[in-house]
Amino acid sequence: MTIFNNKSEIQDHISKAKSKGATFGFVATMGALHNGHLSLVQSALQENDVCVVSVFVNPTQFDNVEDLKKYPRTLEQDVALLKTVSNSILVYAPSVEDIYGGNTKAEHFSFDGLEFEMEGQFRNGHFDGVGTIVKRLFEIVMPNIAYFGEKDYQQLAIIKKLAQKYNLPVIVKGCEIFREDTGLAYSSRNSRLKPDYRNAAPFIFKTLTTAKVRFGTKSAKEVTKWVETQFAKNKFLELEYFVIADIETLKTVKRKSKFKTYRAFVAAYADDIRLIDNIALN
Numbered sequence: 001m002t003i004f005n006n007k008s009e010i011q012d013h014i015s016k017a018k019s020k021g022a023t024f025g026f027v028a029t030m031g032a033l034h035n036g037h038l039s040l041v042q043s044a045l046q047e048n049d050v051c052v053v054s055v056f057v058n059p060t061q062f063d064n065v066e067d068l069k070k071y072p073r074t075l076e077q078d079v080a081l082l083k084t085v086s087n088s089i090l091v092y093a094p095s096v097e098d099i100y101g102g103n104t105k106a107e108h109f110s111f112d113g114l115e116f117e118m119e120g121q122f123r124n125g126h127f128d129g130v131g132t133i134v135k136r137l138f139e140i141v142m143p144n145i146a147y148f149g150e151k152d153y154q155q156l157a158i159i160k161k162l163a164q165k166y167n168l169p170v171i172v173k174g175c176e177i178f179r180e181d182t183g184l185a186y187s188s189r190n191s192r193l194k195p196d197y198r199n200a201a202p203f204i205f206k207t208l209t210t211a212k213v214r215f216g217t218k219s220a221k222e223v224t225k226w227v228e229t230q231f232a233k234n235k236f237l238e239l240e241y242f243v244i245a246d247i248e249t250l251k252t253v254k255r256k257s258k259f260k261t262y263r264a265f266v267a268a269y270a271d272d273i274r275l276i277d278n279i280a281l282n
Contacts, residue, residue: 001079001087004090010052010092010140018142024051026051026052027044029054031056032188033188037053045086048145051086051090052089053089054094056092060106070192106128109131109132114250118154146170149178150174150176151277153265153278156174190275197270203234204266204268208264208277208279211223212264220252220255220256220262224244241266242266263279
C-alpha cells in the first residue's frame with residue numbers, strides 16, 4: 001500500500017497511471033475508518049482500476065473547535081483496516097499545510113439553497129468548509145467516480161451540486177447507509193460513545209423506521225410531532241431536529257404530494273456526541 005503525504009507526488013502518480021488508461025475511484029474520509037467506509041472502498045475497487053482514499057481531518061468544516069480537537073486521528077489503524085480490503089489502495093494523508101498552503105480558510109459557495117436547510121441551520125459555515133475540501137481533493141485526485149455514503153445525505157446532495165455547478169469532471173455516487181446489527185449507522189463518532197449512550201443510540205434508527213410506517217397514513221406534521229414526543233421520553237438522547245424533506249430541494253414538507261419523494265432526517269445528541277441519520281420514506 002502506497003501512502004502519499006504530498007499532493008504533487010500523488011498527482012504525478014495518478015497522471016502517469018491515467019495516461020495508460022487507468023480509471024480511479026475516490027473515497028474522501030476524515031479517518032477513524034469503520035465498516036461503512038470500507039463498503040465505499042469496496043464499491044470503488046469493483047468499479048475502477050484503482051481506489052484512492054484520502055485521510056484528512058478538515059478544519060474548515062468544523063464550527064466547534066472542541067469537536068475538531070476531539071476528532072479521532074488514527075492513521076496507522078486506518079491503513080491496517082484498508083489492508084484487509086486490498087493492498088493496492090492509494091492513501092492520500094496530507095497535512096493542513098499541503099491542502100491549504102498556509103491559508104486555512106473556506107471558500108464561499110452557493111449550492112442553490114441546499115446549504116441553508118437542516119445541518120446548515122445548526123452548523124455555521126459547515127458546507128463552505130465541505131465544498132472547499134472536496135473541490136480541492138477532486139482537483140488533486142482527479143477521480144472518475146467519487147463515492148459518498150447516504151448517511152450524510154445533505155452533504156451528498158451538496159457535493160453533487162458542487163460537481164455540477166463548477167463543471168468538475170467526476171461522477172458523484174451515493175451509496176446506501178451501512179449499519180451495525182443494531183441498526184445504528186456507522187460513524188467515526190460512535191467510538192466515542194459511553195456505554196449507556198451507545199446502548200441507547202439504536203433508538204434513532206428504530207424511531208426512523210416507525211416514522212416511515214406512520215408516514216404512509218399520517219401527515220408530515222403528525223409524524224414529526226410523534227418523533228419529537230418519542231425523543232422527549234428518552235433520557236439518553238436529546239433531539240436537535242427531525243425533518244421530513246423533499247429530496248430535491250431538502251426543504252421541509254408542508255403537505256405531502258404523491259408526485260414527490262421524501263426522506264426523514266434526524267440529528268440528536270448522545271451526551272456530547274452528535275449523531276445523524278436519515279431514511280427514505282416513499
